[in-house]
Amino acid sequence: MIENTPKLFIPGPTEVDERVRLVMAQRVIGHRTSEMTDLYGGIVEKLQKFFGTKHYALVFTSSGSGVMEGTIRNLAAKHVLHGACGAFSKRWYEMSLANDKEADLVWADWGKAVKPEMIAEAMEKKKYELLAQIHNETSTGVRNPTDEIAKIAHENDTLIAIDAVSSLGGDMIKIDNYDVVIASSQKALALPPGLAVAFVSEDAMERSRNMKNKGFYFDFVRMLARYEKNKQHPSTPAVSLLYAMDMQLDLMLKEGYQGRYERHLKMQKLVHNWVKKRGFEFFAEPGYESVTVTTIKNTHGISVKELNKELIKRGMMLSNGYGSNLKEKTFRIAHMGQLTPADIMALLDSVDEILESWGVY
Ligand SMILES: Cc1ncc(COP(=O)(O)O)c(C=O)c1O
Incomplete structure (x- = not known):
């Protein structure tokens, strides 16, 4: 196991x-x-x-x-x-x-x-x-x-x-x-x-x-x-x-299909608000953002690997960037499947705690 x-x-x-x-x-x-x-x-x-x-x-x-x-x-x-x-x-x-x-x-x-x-x-x-x-x-x-x-x-x-x-x-x-x-x-x-x-x-x-x-x-x-x-x-x-x-x-x-969609929209909104509040930026062009995953420009130059190490200690994991040269330039938060808005809030709180302790903001 x-x-x-x-x-x-x-x-x-x-x-x-x-x-x-x-x-x-x-x-x-x-x-x-x-x-x-x-x-x-x-x-x-x-x-x-x-x-x-x-x-x-x-x-x-x-x-x-x-x-x-x-x-x-x-x-x-x-x-x-x-x-x-x-x-x-x-x-x-x-x-x-x-x-x-x-x-x-x-x-x-x-x-x-x-x-x-x-x-x-x-x-x-x-x-x-x-x-x-x-x-x-x-x-x-x-x-x-x-x-x-x-x-x-x-x-x-x-x-x-x-x-x-x-x-x-x-x-x-x-x-x-x-x-x-x-x-x-x-x-x-x-x-x-x-x-x-x-x-x-x-x-x-x-x-x-x-x-x-x-x-x-x-x-x-x-x-x-x-x-x-x-x-x-x-x-x-x-x-x-x-x-x-x-x-x-x-x-x-x-x-229900509509209920599931609305839950996903709520989770997406939580992540979007966090991105704006914390001075990150969206990788997707405005108006075409995914409902299930947000790719975030790593504008603060954080180490996603180190962030994940800390998050894993707290029982959570997010994703590095993927494709071309996006691996370090972006990171991704998925808000899909069975996750709930409460899960997303818990993740974002933990990320804040870690990044604040690093003096990122
Ligand atoms: C958009 C998209 N297409 C295709 C694939 C490949 O799917 P699978 O790994 O199930 O073969 C992925 C996997 O992440 C994907 O995100």
Whole structure:
């Protein structure tokens, strides 16, 4: 056992409710049993109910990256456009290249959001099968205007997939505006790592039905076919994590989508007020700040490593910067998943105590 694990204010993995952790201790069931049919069938229904969508809900045993790669292979034979603005969205573009796609990149600079007109301009020049667009860029703390971008994609007869890996379950995302919405379990869904969710539209499923060379494990059509047969997976899923997801969805349904979103907004506001009061600055451009994670310019030049050492003594941990040269220039406070405004206040009080003792302010 690892002793003294700190409460996580990092942008994944995030805190998991104790009830959800404990449910994983149950005896494992066979993956070809009626119990599994009930379990996975229930999860799919709850996902659709919570997020208010009739899109197919597929749950893969994989982290989010697997489904990001799978989405490219299911939906594009060749031409993919990537709307990117940070480390994770750039990596998605690299995935397209690694899969031999003719991928183009619309790049908003670090800290900036991809704007609809940038996508429109790229689509005027060339026809794409798929737009792979970042929703919440976890490295820069930028939330992109994906609803408007989706309209542009659809006007250009292009499918749109969004990476909502670190926002789904915290931010308010209208699933039906997109063809694929991808999330990882270990972020705002507040589950342990190991599962990925994809909401898939009928148009995207139809595209996949006709796609060649789309791989095997992440084939949306195979996943759906097995689900439609008896609500099971084509291969052995992470059964214990599915117990956890089932219980977490019950907790989420109790809170409601709007309630969850509002709690996230409250936490975001607490962090924003603190940033301004303490003379730090936001890395994200104004108006495009993430609801689930704030990337903060390290204007006081503090050692984030030393800060974390002190915080860990108090049972908490935040995150250094990520990507390009942001590691020391920024730090990140995640306010996602099961954390509460009280948790955020406790973290900020501790940070203040430490920074005051260092004479930073
Ligand atoms: C925005 C974003 N996309 C993709 C990923 C990769 O997800 P995973 O680690 O679940 O594969 C991450 C991980 O932090 C992320 O934040």
